[in-house]
Amino acid sequence: MLRLLAGLSALALVATPACHAAAPSRPAPAPRAELNLSGNESPGRILDKEYVLPTERTLRYFASKGFNIFRLPMNWDRLQPTAGGPLDEAKLKELDALLARGDALHLRFIPDLHEYGRKDGHALGSKELPTQALAAFWKPFAARYKGRFAGYDLMNEPHDMPSPQAWPTAAQQAVDAIRAVDRTTSIYVEGDNWSGAGRWKDSNGALAIHDPAKRLIYSAHVYFDANTSGQYTESFDKNGVAVEIGVQRIAPFVAWLREHGYKGHIGEFGVPKSDPKWLPVLDTFLNAVAKDGDVLTGWAYWTGGDWLDRYDLSVQPAKGNNWVDRPQLAVITKKR
Numbered sequence: 441m442l443r444l445l446a447g448l449s450a451l452a453l454v455a456t457p458a459c460h461a462a463a464p465s466r467p468a469p470a471p472r473a474e475l476n477l478s479g480n481e482s483p484g485r486i487l488d489k490e491y492v493l494p495t496e497r498t499l500r501y502f503a504s505k506g507f508n509i510f511r512l513p514m515n516w517d518r519l520q521p522t523a524g525g526p527l528d529e530a531k532l533k534e535l536d537a538l539l540a541r542g543d544a545l546h547l548r549f550i551p552d553l554h555e556y557g558r559k560d561g562h563a564l565g566s567k568e569l570p571t572q573a574l575a576a577f578w579k580p581f582a583a584r585y586k587g588r589f590a591g592y593d594l595m596n597e598p599h600d601m602p603s604p605q606a607w608p609t610a611a612q613q614a615v616d617a618i619r620a621v622d623r624t625t626s627i628y629v630e631g632d633n634w635s636g637a638g639r640w641k642d643s644n645g646a647l648a649i650h651d652p653a654k655r656l657i658y659s660a661h662v663y664f665d666a667n668t669s670g671q672y673t674e675s676f677d678k679n680g681v682a683v684e685i686g687v688q689r690i691a692p693f694v695a696w697l698r699e700h701g702y703k704g705h706i707g708e709f710g711v712p713k714s715d716p717k718w719l720p721v722l723d724t725f726l727n728a729v730a731k732d733g734d735v736l737t738g739w740a741y742w743t744g745g746d747w748l749d750r751y752d753l754s755v756q757p758a759k760g761n762n763w764v765d766r767p768q769l770a771v772i773t774k775k776r
Contacts, residue, residue: 470730472738474509478745481513481554492746511740513554523573548590557598565606574610575617583621591626597634607632628659637662638689660693661708676717686725697735706739710753722771730776
């Protein structure tokens with residue numbers, strides 16, 4: 441959030457006795473542990489049939505595991521049927537109900553438009569979908585929900601955009617639109633080319649979004665399989681990656697943040713439960729990330745969420761009366 445500490449004034453420096461040793465600097469706190477709760481990004485208009493929002497039982501379960509911030513994927517077409525048009529009040533009321541459930545449990549959410557830089561099949565910056573369309577969603581959304589969310593994640597994994605400037609332009613316009621109505625909520629900006637951490641400098645090295653409120657957070661994603669897709673179509677052994685692969689892939693993003701004095705976030709990462717050899721990769725990654733709290737504000741594991749219990753990366757417990765913790769959960773809730 442670009443929480444920069446104010447420097448001491450010249451007067452204070454003069455007044456400090458030279459014989460006093462400088463106070464030891466305190467290590468930055470570890471990044472905040474967060475969790476994605478998926479299901480709301482699915483298309484359709486019928487709640488609990490075509491898409492789902494987190495239920496109270498799911499929220500209580502993950503709250504009991506120590507999570508209190510959740511990244512919430514959203515469907516742009518459902519919330520704003522026509523680009524630039526009004527938001528759908530009936531669908532916003534469904535979000536209101538979720539916020540009420542969260543408030544009762546002292547939980548907060550970071551909504552993200554989970555649309556890969558697109559709406560209705562058109563990419564931002566195309567003639568069918570001008571870059572201003574993103575701002576035309578976020579301005580009324582932020583005006584309605586000012587102070588209710590832990591942050592706004594502008595767009596999930598934009599990629600293959602019409603031009604190199606399409607995504608930076610759309611992101612800046614969206615930030616400007618939000619700040620016209622909300623100066624306090626943090627804004628998360630993902631990068632072009634799927635927001636990949638390992639290729640961040642090549643794809644997003646010049647990404648420089650101005651936030652007058654100085655509460656901007658860049659968010660990268662990282663997966664550990666050989667092709668970085670997060671699909672894990674083959675076993676750990678067949679992928680042929682090292683246990684340190686996550687550390688290696690996040691390094692360019694962390695270095696870029698430090699170089700520019702930015703704050704960052706890891707919006708997605710995850711491993712399959714079906715192959716226990718991936719668990720040491722996850723543990724090694726989180727051990728390393730725990731030391732990057734000077735630039736990383738948090739990380740959000742992908743994923744949990746109602747209907748996601750059969751998904752290999754999910755930590756959503758099995759359905760039924762006896763919910764069983766997924767093996768990844770012990771790693772991501774481990775104290776570091």
